[in-house]
Amino acid sequence: MRKTIAILGLMMAVATPGWADGAGDARLTVTGQGLAQVEPDMARISLGVTKQATEASAALDQVADVAQAVFARLTEAGVEARDMQSSQINLSPRYDHNRNSDGPPKLVGFTANTMVSVRARDLTKLGSIMTAVTADGANQLNGLQFDLQDRGPTEDAARADAVKDAMARAKVLADAAGVKLGAIMSIHEGGGRAPAPVYGRMAMEAAPSDMPIAAGELEIGSSVTMVFELNEE
Template identity: 45%
Template structure:
């Protein structure tokens, strides 16, 4: 008889355990907060280069290399540091004739195109227009883009994270109020990082003499996830 009662008791405990575990699950509010900070940029990165075509590969490469050498010399004369100038791409491709024709004649190489692209960081934005004008005068004939950024982005990133945490806390407080519960302490915080500086607004400003460029503003964003307990019963 005692064995029967003991077996029934264990069976009841086994069935009740999942229910007790479910009831013991923590009561929490989970939210995601975002933050953004805008500031005027203090650095620009430009991608420019030289492309030349010739019947002989060496001639195409020589013409391109000569122009790039002049561009690099001008950048040095303008005070740009070697660490801010880097070769980004160097290409030599054949030019084909009859490559897509439906005839029986085999495609032939009729020439070559050589391209050299360099990435240049300009830390003195007031000279950006002058730099662009100078490299065009010295032979640069391709331009692949211009990006504004910050030399020291960390202070902006830190401020964006503070705003992301404030946003998350405001959301959690609102949710707790709407649900009629009391918001408890922070249980965990997860930093999801954020985007680097991106263009936000354009300002009608001229960056020194030469090619007119508008710097505008850049924004830095951050995102966090926060888990809060629910106080009381």
């Protein structure tokens, strides 16, 4: 798996103006950031099935039939049961507000829909999976997000570079101020940057055969705030 590391830094320095009884009580606070770029090895897909019928039970039955076909297709494609999940099932009435302008709207049917969340661990099959489930009746794509099956090593690399960034910036500031860095008083880790979804909500009624998918790279970030003691040169 190819990895490249980029460093992006923002910092804030705060030091007290004087020295107490010859002892260094000044502090320097620096925030450093690290950014790790890595190729993804899995994807999370959110698929939707929506059907309409005059009866509520018929709408639900149609959605259930399509969902069952989608699960079967995913299983044939090698997706394990643990990587498939029904996230929600909704049923709502449909009204015609134009048929009875002098009275309440007329109930004309029902809309049922369900969402299926899928984890694809083989990205080479991602395009064919999406095309296949569309053919089986899935008609909405609510999200496609690339990720890593094990994010630990990449997150650790970003953390390490955030610390290096903070220490390098602290040294530059101390040298410029004519003081010497002392002991590290504290290290506080900030929030990391999670991968962002690639696609938003879109219709899937006319998906091409074996839809091409470009995974690109993920950017996983980390930030740390370090406080250094300052001593006189």
